[in-house]
Amino acid sequence: MARTIPVLEIFGPTIQGEGMVIGQKTMFVRTAGCDYRCRWCDSAFTWDGSAKDEIEQLTAxxxxRRLEAMGGRRFRHVTISGGNPLLIAALGELIALLHEKGMRVAVETQGSRWxxxxxxxxDVTLSPKPPSSGMDTDWSALDQIMERLQADQSRVRRxxxxxxxxxxxxxxxxxEVHCRYPGVPFYLQTGNADVADSDVDALRAKLLSRLEWLVEQAADSxxxxxxxxxxxxxxxxxxxKRGV
Ligand SMILES: C[S@@+](CC[C@H](N)C(=O)[O-])C[C@H]1O[C@@H](n2cnc3c(N)ncnc32)[C@H](O)[C@@H]1O
Ligand SMILES: Nc1nc2[nH]cc(C(=O)O)c2c(=O)[nH]1
Ligand code: SF4
Ligand SMILES: [Mg+2]
Known part of the structure; x- marks a missing residue:
């Protein structure tokens, strides 16, 4: 019997809006469940119970089939996010199938689990969580993940x-993170403090001013x-908005 994966949303085609592959046209598969509880999580519905009735147990x-129904032949890249996808062993079957179909596969995780x-x-994005999240980083877990990824030369990966x-x-x-893993491409991302705000113009203005502040800080460092x-x-x- 094929194993099932707890899925909260499948959406796209859209663009990867963050980090190393920003702008890449992609589909998203968002899994349910997280081992963290970040104060400012913009996807808290994956773990706070508010969307528990929307979770579906799906095979690879x-x-x-859902990805194809939504995206037809208009995509070559799939991003798996959550929640923390690294809680789910059965995703191995989905990743193998996506590769068989000629897709490239990205994952978003906080780097707490292997x-x-x-x-x-x-495309592996590791996003350890800063103090404002209220979470503590398990440095030995992150070290081990980084070592295992860097030791394996069997495929080309970013x-x-x-x-x-x-x-x-x-x-x-x-x-501290950047100094601990020198040579690993490093991204600073603006925090969105207003994850419930529905006024897009006001939110844009706030986010752009946060971006300006962040650029200034990095410029001086x-x-x-x-x-x-x-x-x-x-x-x-x-x-x-959800699902974009
Ligand atoms: C919702 S998380 C899911 C994947 C994984 N749990 C993680 O945190 O990396 C996806 C990305 O969104 C970022 N994120 C979550 N809430 C955010 C916020 N309020 N502002 C900026 N980025 C946020 C996370 O840091 C992470 O890089
Ligand atoms: N367009 C888009 N880009 C994203 N990059 C990371 C996302 C996430 O929630 O993991 C995300 C998302 O939810 N939407
Ligand atoms: S680790 Fe990611 S999904 Fe989990 S609470 Fe933090 S931001 Fe949200
Ligand atoms: Mg998001």
């Missing part, structure tokens, strides 16, 4: 680190001499 085949299928991902920054303490944390600084492009375009 089911998910592929699954062997992580070695099969083409790895990046992405830290969301709201304040000075987050910025200090971002520097020697430790952040070689970083990328980005907003969440999808939030600038569509605000806090």
């Amino acid at each position: 085949d089911d998910i592929w 699954q062997d299928w992580l070695l099969d991902i083409d 790895i990046s680190l992405k830290v969301v920054v709201f304040d000075d303490a987050d910025l200090a944390y971002a520097k 020697e430790e952040l001499a070689d970083v990328h600084i980005l907003p969440q492009l999808h939030t600038l375009l569509w605000g806090n």
Whole structure:
């Protein structure tokens, strides 16, 4: 029997709005469940119970059929996010199927958990959480994930680190992460403090001013001499709308 995967949303084609593959046309598969509870999580419905009736247990085949029904032949890239997809061993079957279908596969995770299928991902984004999230980083877990990914040369993959920054303490944390893993492409992302705001114009203005602040901070920093600084492009375009 094929194993099932708890899925909360499948959407696209859209663009990857964040990080290393920003702008890439992609489909999204969002899994349910997270081992973290970030204060400012923009996808809290994946773990806070508010969308529990929308969770579907789907096999890899089911998910592929949904992706095809929505995206036809108009996509070549699939992003798996959550929640934390790394809680779900059965995603290995989906990743194998997506590769068989000629897709490239990306994953978004906070870097707290390992699954062997992580070695099969083409675009790996690890997003450890800064102090403003209220979460503590398990550095030994993150070290091990980074070592295992970097030791495996069996495929070409892109790895990046992405830290969301709201304040000075987050910025200090971002520097710590970047210094700990030198040579790994490093992204600073503006934090969205208003995840329930439905006024898109007001939100855009706030996010752009946060981006300006973040650029200024990085400009003045020697430790952040070689970083990328980005907003969440999808939030600038569509605000806090789900499924985009
Ligand atoms: C919803 S998370 C799901 C994947 C995984 N749990 C993680 O956190 O990396 C996807 C991305 O959104 C970012 N994110 C979540 N809430 C945010 C917010 N309020 N502002 C900016 N980025 C946010 C996370 O840091 C992560 O990089
Ligand atoms: N367009 C778009 N880009 C994204 N990049 C990361 C997302 C996520 O929620 O993981 C996300 C999302 O929800 N939408
Ligand atoms: S780790 Fe990701 S999904 Fe989990 S609570 Fe934090 S931002 Fe949300
Ligand atoms: Mg999101």
